[in-house]
Amino acid sequence: MELDNRNVQLLQMISSSVQITSKELMEKHGLTRNQLDYSIKKINDFLKDNNYEPMIRSRKGYFVVDAKVVDDFSGVSNSESRLKATKSSFLDEEYRLLVILLLIFSSDYLSLYHFSDTLEVSKNTIVSDIKKLKEYLDKYLITIEYSRKKGYYFKGNEETIRGVILSITDKVMESIYNTVIFHKYLQISEQEIEEKRKLIRMIEAELQVHYTDNRIQTAPYFLILLTKRIQNGHLLDQAFGTMAKEVMDTKEYAAIVKVLAGRYELPKSYSEHLYLCLFILSLKITDLSNTFSLNTDALRSHISSFIELLEKNIVIQLSDKAQLIENLALHLAPAYYRIKYGLTSEYAITDFVKNQLDPLFFMVKSSIAPLEDFFEERIPSDEIYLITMFVGAYMQKEKPINESKTTVNAVVVCPNGIISSKLLENTLDNWFPMIHFIPAFSIREFYEQEQLLDVQLVFSTTPLTTELPVIVVGNDLSAMNKNLIVNEVIQLIYKIDSYKLQPDHTLAIVKKYIELPPEIEERIRKELLISYNSIFQIQDQEVLNNEVKLHLCDVITPESIILLKGEEDWNSVLQKTTQNLIERDIVEPRYLTSLQEQFPTVKPNILLGNTIVIPHTIPENGTKRLGMCFAKIDQGFASGTERFYYVVAISAVDKKQHIQPMMELLKIASDETMLQKLAAAISKEEILAIISAVKK
Structure with a gap:
């Protein structure tokens, strides 16, 4: 990848003066905190692509830069610098493409000249851009066409086109260029935005709901683009059919129409005003107390x-x-x-x-x-x-709250709705056992409750104006950003600059004097990391990441398969499969007692695909480690009115490690062909072959 002019200047300036602060860079280049964060991410992507160590920031705002980066890139006018700025517009190509799409969406006529003049790039660049956009739009069955009469325009399902534009509007809003794109290139005025935002607020008041912060920010831009598209004659050809009556009979529909009509914002087309109402109804909300005729x-x-x-x-x-x-x-x-x-x-x-x-x-x-x-x-x-x-x-490892070990209270502030808030809160909660997190807030809720909050630390995806210490975490919780966040937290809580204690920094000092084989270096890094995390009570668990990539064939092995050829009943099968787990030191003997008490018969909640019985209980009832025992019963056994031929006794140690094996077991239980092969299998080897075949 290449860097635009702004990011070239930033990298050269940081490399030349490692004591420069984030605040100084923002003031010198007229950047917001989000814009600077975005630029630093782009610069670090460039550095990693070219085999350099990324930059990180200390709590005080200084940049920690690898010596090789300083050697190669320092000097704003250094003619020997390896860094060359691109000669294209200041917009990254990625966002230039989005501007082209939004221009086609909202304008009535556009030629190559219009694009070239507006974006300050050559016509050849625009031709290349449009070719890339056509490939991007293929998956939506949308094409970009050109005629002398119409200029460039979209061809495809109108509703699909609008869905793509909504996604693009969201993406632009997340970029550092959002103001420039909407105001300079799309000619959207601040007054227009404020009018649409006022409209959204009035609908909120009429419906007695609260939309999420990011919807309040993004929806006005999409509504303006939608109005322009309708004015240019691009109307829906869908009438929504009889389903529309369900919406039109609701109090929400009536309330929205009342506000739109009162402000002369209601489209004349029946399909268009129904689409507009549905769009507003689909906006994310922050509570259910006063909304929706929905049951x-x-x-x-x-x-x-x-x-x-x-x-x-x-x-x-x-x-x-x-x-x-x-x-x-x-x-x-x-x-x-x-x-x-x-x-x-x-x-x-x-x-x-x-x-x-x-x-x-x-x-x-x-x-x-x-x-x-x-x-x-x-x-x-x-x-x-x-x-x-x-x-x-909700599957994160639960962290018991121990008030005696909790150092501070903290809150997560996130404008992106309940899913993003919960993921972010649980991730940080798992990283920092010393912090007690109260429930997350939206930006509006935070400012309303700020004076009442008993917190010493705020984690936010966007900068906030508050006297409380704020750590801006963004939406990217990668390993690099985790190091920055951890360092800031440690400095705030323990008043220590932890960067110099981090494993990589320590290793860098050691490697100056000792040459380490790669495998030894990795072992030392792991031990240093364990020690570092232990000192500062830092956890190292990633959201939704199945840390041990086990497959079903890793858990069900020859010693965990039993073939039962004689007469059996449910209790005898349960005993034999669980005894297999006991003998392999996977569970304690009391695990069998728990299973017998919970499942005197085969219950629906331990049936997988209605074919495989999966007895299991909670880890507290005697689990030692992850394990399974697969039993095939030739003559089957009866439970109630049903007969079963397969039992897999399961010992799960947490909420994540066994998910991949269970997914593969469910595939077998749901696949008639595989079940037929399983029925025909007469040896452990044949069963293992079937189990191995389901591995991705």
Whole structure:
């Protein structure tokens, strides 16, 4: 990657004067804290791509820069610097492409000349950009066309086009260029924004709801772009059919129409004003107390059924289920309108996040039927990923609150809604056992409650104006940012500059005098890290990350398979499978007693795919380590009116390590072909081959 002119100057300035502070850089270049953070991220991406150590900041705002970076990049006008600025516009290519999309969305005529002149790049660059955009839009079945009469324009489903634009608007709002893009390139005035924001506030008051902070910020921009698109004649060809009556009969619809009509903001087209109302209804909210004709009690009931099925499938008991149900209801109430009426999700979930979530996502998707029954629609994958993220936040290792060891109280402030808040709060809660976190706040809630809060520390995804110490954590909790956050926390709580005590810093000193083989260096780093974390009570657990990448074939091995050929009953199978776990020192003998007390018969909550019985209990009942025992019963055994042929006794030690194996076991239980192969298997080797085949 390359750096734009601004970031070239920043890197050269920091490299030339390592004592320069964040505040000085912001003042010199007219940057906000978010803009500087974004630039530092871009610079660090550039450094890592070119095999340099990234920069980090101390609590006082100074930058800690590797000597090689100083040698190669210092000097604002150093002719020997390896750093060369790009000659393109100050906009990164990524955001230049987004501007092109938004211009096409909102303008009535655009030519190559318009793009080239507006963005200050060559026509060849614009041609190349549009080619890239066409490839990006392919997955949405949207194309960019050109004619002399129309200029550049979109061709595709209008509702899909608007969904893409909503996602792009969100993305632009997160960038350092948001003001420039909307005001300079799209000619949107601050007065227009304020008028739309006032409209949103009036709807809030009429409905007696609170929208999340980021929706209040982003929705006005999308509403202005939407108005321009309608004025340019791009109208929906969807009438929503008979489903529209359900919305039109609600008090929310009537309230929104009242506000829109009172301000002359109601589109003339029936489909357009219904779309606008649905968009507003789908905005994320912060409470359910005074909103929605939607039957929220029925929604909670279906959520409860979903959680019960999920717990069965992943062999865990989720903590604080009442709060989980309430928070999921809070998220799913506005999502109902997106799902029910096919509105494109407003969320963009990265491939990296999806890869991290995959095993849990599969289990959530396999348990989603109760929610789909409520919506009477298939739930899109991106919505299921959001639900997965939310469930994952409740699967964190629980940290018992020990007031005698709690050093400070803290609060998380996050404008992005309940899912982001909960994930961030749980991540930080796990990192810092010495901190007691009170429930998270939105920005508005924080300012309203600030004087009443008994906290000594605030973690926020955005800068705040407050007398309390604020650590701005952003939405990126990568390893690099974790080090920065940990250092700031340690300095605030223990009054120590911990950077010089960190393992990498210590290792750098040692390596000046001793050459270390890579494997020895890694072992020393791990031991130093353990010691460092122990001294400052820092945990090292990542959100939703299955730390030990075990597969089912790693847990079910030849010694954990038993073949039962004679007459059996449920109790004898339960004894034999659990005894296998006892003999392999996976569980204590009392584990069997707990299972016998809990499951005198085969109950629905230990049935996987209605074919495989999975007896298990909580770790406190005698679990020593993760393990399974797979039993195939040739003649089967009866329980009630059913007959079963497979039992997998399970010992789970936490809420994460066994998720991948359970996902693979559920795949077997749900696959008729694999079950037929299992029925035909007569040896341990054949069973192991089937189990290994399901591994990704």
